Each structure stands twice: as structure tokens, then as C-alpha cells.
Amino acid sequence: MPELPEVETMARDLKKAIVGKTIRKVWYDWPKMIHLELENGRRHLGHHPASRTMFGRKLRGLKVVSVSRRAKNVLIGLSGDHILAVHPKMTGHFLSGQWIMRGGKPLPASYGLSRRQAEAIREKVNSYIHFLLWFKDGSMLGYSDARKFGRIIFGAKEKVLGSKELSSLGPEPLGSDLDLPALRKILSSSRGRIKQMLLDQTKIAGIGNIYADEILWTSKVHPLRRANSLSDGEAKALFNNIKKVLTSAIKMRGTSMSDYRDASGESGGYMRLIKVYGREGEPCLRCRMLIKRIVIAARSAHFCPRCQRLA
DNA sequence: AAGCCGACCTGAGGGC
DNA sequence: TGCCCTCAGGTCGGCT
Numbered sequence: 572m573p574e575l576p577e578v579e580t581m582a583r584d585l586k587k588a589i590v591g592k593t594i595r596k597v598w599y600d601w602p603k604m605i606h607l608e609l610e611n612g613r614r615h616l617g618h619h620p621a622s623r624t625m626f627g628r629k630l631r632g633l634k635v636v637s638v639s640r641r642a643k644n645v646l647i648g649l650s651g652d653h654i655l656a657v658h659p660k661m662t663g664h665f666l667s668g669q670w671i672m673r674g675g676k677p678l679p680a681s682y683g684l685s686r687r688q689a690e691a692i693r694e695k696v697n698s699y700i701h702f703l704l705w706f707k708d709g710s711m712l713g714y715s716d717a718r719k720f721g722r723i724i725f726g727a728k729e730k731v732l733g734s735k736e737l738s739s740l741g742p743e744p745l746g747s748d749l750d751l752p753a754l755r756k757i758l759s760s761s762r763g764r765i766k767q768m769l770l771d772q773t774k775i776a777g778i779g780n781i782y783a784d785e786i787l788w789t790s791k792v793h794p795l796r797r798a799n800s801l802s803d804g805e806a807k808a809l810f811n812n813i814k815k816v817l818t819s820a821i822k823m824r825g826t827s828m829s830d831y832r833d834a835s836g837e838s839g840g841y842m843r844l845i846k847v848y849g850r851e852g853e854p855c856l857r858c859r860m861l862i863k864r865i866v867i868a869a870r871s872a873h874f875c876p877r878c879q880r881l882a
Numbered sequence: 883a884a885g886c887c888g889a890c891c892t893g894a895g896g897g898c
Numbered sequence: 899t900g901c902c903c904t905c906a907g908g909t910c911g912g913c914t
Contacts, residue, residue: 573907573908574907574908577907603890643907643908643909658908658909659907659908660890660907660908660909661891661892661906661907661908661909662891662892662893662906662907695893699892699893716891717891717892717893718890718891718892718893718906719890719891719892720890720891720892720908720909722909736909736910762884763884763885767885770908772908772909779907779908780906780907780908781907782907825907826907827907828906828907829893829894829906829907830893830906830907831907848907868885868886869886869887869888870908871905871906
């Protein structure tokens with residue numbers, strides 16, 4: 572589900588909601604999701620016998636000192652130089668709320684919540700809670716993930732940042748590392764399709780299927796073009812639109828095609844600004860030609876056959 | 883080295 | 899209603 576703008580929104584929401592709070596208790600019911608980076612460089616999954624108690628014991632008493640984002644990961648900085656790195660994959664998202672345990676399952680509650688928030692955490696899409704934190708001040712943070720693809724890595728800061736998942740990531744598209752010369756270099760060294768290049772997290776980190784299609788449509792570049800075949804003008808347009816589309820999507824608090832919700836349980840507003848993704852058979856918003864959908868690398872790609880030429 | 887494919891999971895929506 | 903099929907915002911490991 573979430574791509575850079577959605578994960579950025581999650582991180583900003585969490586920053587307001589949990590920085591300064593101390594963890595009192597942890598609960599989870601999908602051990603495969605939990606990865607513990609050990610001091611000896613090895614890793615335990617949450618269902619490892621030693622991890623079951625270790626995870627909760629290690630988190631208890633730690634204070635949240637920061638929340639940030641790297642690619643599509645939310646990084647929760649904890650006291651003692653620990654990090655929780657959460658990758659929500661397709662359907663994961665955080666929720667501020669209140670739950671009570673009933674028969675080993677969390678049930679939404681409403682203590683101290685606004686009516687709107689109490690209703691939000693009861694919404695179906697927010698009800699797949701597999702991870703919960705209780706804080707000392709009585710507040711709670713839930714993590715809902717219908718498909719259970721999400722992954723939570725916990726450990727010493729340098730171990731987590733050095734893990735294979737986080738250390739192999741390319742530059743942040745909105746950071747100063749990705750300037751025009753850097754993008755030109757990435758383009759010229761990529762022989763594959765531009766759509767695949769945009770999705771390759773080791774080349775640029777954070778772009779996913781929706782925003783790749785939006786960026787290519789806005790730049791008038793066909794998704795099947797070879798990355799190294801773009802003209803100077805096309806590279807410039809691509810550069811500007813990577814920044815423009817992602818920045819605007821962050822401003823609108825992301826896109827909610829289906830599962831994505833912010834920490835208050837609300838949908839993102841960028842849906843209204845989507846130009847091609849999911850619009851197969853509908854008219855192009857520039858030229859009225861019907862939008863096509865093809866499959867590239869087992870992912871759908873949407874484009875306008877008139878505005879985005881292959882030749 | 884790069885590219886393709888299945889695996890990981892569950893839910894939603896469409897066709898019949 | 900229900901069954902069966904397809905599709906979904908993302909990686910990841912294993913195989914050519």
C-alpha cells in the first residue's frame with residue numbers, strides 16, 4: 572500500500588502522537604512480523620523461543636525520542652540508541668486510539684477519544700490490529716495490517732540501519748542527494764524500463780506503483796521506455812515531476828485507493844488529484860484518449876498512448 | 883548481473 | 899447467497 576507520501580504522513584503523525592512517551596507494554600499476534608537484530612549480528616524472528624519474551628522485555632521502559640522516515644519505512648527512535656523500523660508493505664498503517672483485550676484480541680474502545688476517532692478505529696480497514704503499544708500516560712498506538720506483509724525490525728540503531736533492508740536503499744527522491752545530475756547518472760546506468768527503474772528501491776527509494784505511473788504521465792514518458800534512452804528534456808521533466816508529484820501528495824496526506832489511513836484513521840486527499848493510476852478505459856485528462864493498462868514486471872502500468880509515446 | 887516468477891497473506895469486487 | 903476468479907499501494911529469495 573503505502574508509498575513515500577503515505578509513509579511520510581504516518582511518520583509526521585506519529586511524531587506528534589508519541590515522541591516523549593515511554594512504552595509500558597507490547598502486544599503482537601503475528602510473530603513472523605517481528606525481527607530482532609541481535610548484537611552478534613544475527614537475527615531472530617518473533618516466533619523464536621528467545622524472542623517471545625525478549626521483544627516485550629526490551630521495549631518496556633524505552634522512551635520514544637524521534638520518528639522519521641527512510642524510503643517506505645517508519646523509523647521510531649528509542650532511548651538507549653534503539654530503533655523500531657516498520658515497513659507497512661501493502662496494507663499496514665498506524666492508528667492512535669484505545670483498545671481493550673477481550674479473549675486475546677484487541678477490541679476498539681473510546682476512552683478519551685473524540686467521537687470521530689472512536690468511529691475511525693472501528694472501521695473495517697482499521698480493524699486488523701496485529702501490534703499494540705501501551706504508553707505510560709495511558710495512550711496507545713495500534714498497527715493494523717490486513718495482509719500481514721508488514722515487517723517490524725527492532726535493535727540497536729546501527730544494526731537496524733545496517734540491516735540488508737535499510738542499507739541497500741538508494742537516495743531519497745526529495746533529498747538534496749537526488750539532484751538533476753544524480754538522476755541523469757541513474758538513468759544512463761539503467762538499461763531496463765523506466766517504470767521498473769522508478770520502482771527499484773536501490774536506485775531511488777520510496778516511489779511505488781501509483782506515483783511511478785503519475786510521475787510518468789505528468790512527464791509524458793511511456794513506461795516501457797528504456798531508462799537510458801530519455802532525452803535531456805525528458806530527464807529534466809522527470810526530475811521536476813518526481814519532486815512535484817511526491818511533494819503535492821505529501822501535502823494532501825497521501826492516496827487512499829483502499830487500505831491506507833493516517834494515524835487518526837482518515838483517508839488521504841491525493842485521490843482527487845490522481846491522473847492515470849486505476850483509470851484504465853477512462854479519458855486522458857490532457858487529450859481525452861483512453862488510458863491503457865499493461866503489465867510490466869508483474870505490476871500494472873497505466874498510461875496515455877497518445878501523450879506517452881514509445882518511439 | 884539482471885530478469886522473471888512464485889511466495890508471503892487476506893479481502894474486495896465482479897461474473898455467473 | 900455463494901462460489902470462483904482476479905486483483906491489490908511491496909518486497910524477497912530462488913531460479914535461469
